[in-house]
Amino acid sequence: MAQAGYVYLNGDIVEAENAVVSVYDHGFLYGAGVFETFRAYQRRLFLFDAHMDRLFSGLRELGIRLQMNREQLREAVLRTLAANGLQDAYIRLSVTAGVAGLGLSAEDYTRPTVLVMAKEVPRFPDAMYEKGKRLLTVSIHRNTPEGHTRHKSHNFLNQVLAKRELGEQAEAEGLMLTREGYVAEGIVSNIFLIRSGRLFTPTLATGILPGVTRAFVLRLAGELGIPAEERDFRREALFAADEVFLTNSIQEIVPVCEIDGVTIGEGKRGPFTQRLQQAYRQHVQTGS
Ligand SMILES: Cc1ncc(COP(=O)(O)O)c(C=O)c1O
Structure with a gap:
């Protein structure tokens, strides 16, 4: 199903239906990636630091070397919200291992994939x-x-x-x-x-x-x-x-x-x- 809206992918805001990642991404091949799901309330990212602590701890153990710091990640999220005209949002931020060859690798991953998606928060009764x-x-x-x-x-x-x-x-x-x-x-x-x-x-x-x-x-x-x-x-x-x-x-x-x-x-x-x-x-x- 085609998805409406925009996502952030490796530095760019792109139309969701054109956002593609490589079939050689180890996030896809082996599940080597971590993500965070959190909310924005009036564009404020709630408990963002705690989410970043957990994300970076996962990245460390997986040997995924992300060149972005948490402020740059926050900026990526805010750009995604702006592109979709969202103030209150359900946000998913993923960092995967990125492209590597077929077969498992013991080396660190140096070119991760960074993806941010956002949607309206469902109206909970x-x-x-x-x-x-x-x-x-x-x-x-x-x-x-x-x-x-x-x-x-x-x-x-x-x-x-x-x-x-x-x-x-x-x-x-x-x-x-x-x-x-x-x-x-x-x-x-x-x-x-x-x-x-x-x-x-x-x-x-x-x-x-x-x-x-x-x-x-x-x-x-x-x-x-x-x-x-x-x-x-x-x-x-x-x-x-x-x-x-x-x-x-x-x-x-x-x-x-x-x-x-x-x-x-x-x-x-x-x-x-x-x-x-x-x-x-x-x-x-x-x-x-
Ligand atoms: C298995 C599991 N446990 C707990 C949680 C709640 O975690 P958090 O409070 O960080 O959203 C989640 C969130 O998706 C989850 O998937």
Whole structure:
């Protein structure tokens, strides 16, 4: 399907349908690339530094030597927004290994591909933030990280398969467990629970993506005086929780009202989730 609009590709703004990358790009051949998904609110790139920290850490481990710094990347994103006439946007910034020969390479990649795409943020219904989402456990386990830590890499097959298993239930999120049966994360989100006024989220040792929103919510909990702990737990702990919610950069903080047919807490957004949502929105407004 032809895509409308403009993308940034290696220094140029080009029409999306004319934006092409080489079939020899190792991002395409071997998934050697990392990306970030984040939002612009009135052209302000929210938590941009945290996204850049994660991106550059992935680039370091993959040996992809990017000649652009984060300010140049910010400029590339702002150019993409301007070209598409967007103020509020869903942004995807990818850096892949670039063109290299057939076969794996142990050498650093020195000519990466840089791609920025942006679109309007889908209009999420108020009910999603108030009544919450359903969560369904998928049978696909969260795989272990490809490297030492989990990067937001182009290797997305684990989530692609989980999403396929979820099928047409577009309004629900899939819950992924580790092979040992511990709660890991959603297909595209991190997960939290509240029990007796305390906040819990699985440790990074489960192999989850170190979500930027996850880290931000832990910081917000500190600001609000909510005791928070990273600790591994099984699915039963979610069933017994007072509140459960999911986080990601696009949807922010989304309550979970039901997991595998079991009602969570009151079956709607709880007070702690609401306080965190409000604190999040306040930071969005002040841009920090
Ligand atoms: C597997 C997975 N976990 C968690 C998240 C949330 O990460 P972030 O808060 O950085 O958007 C995402 C985002 O897409 C994801 O794909």
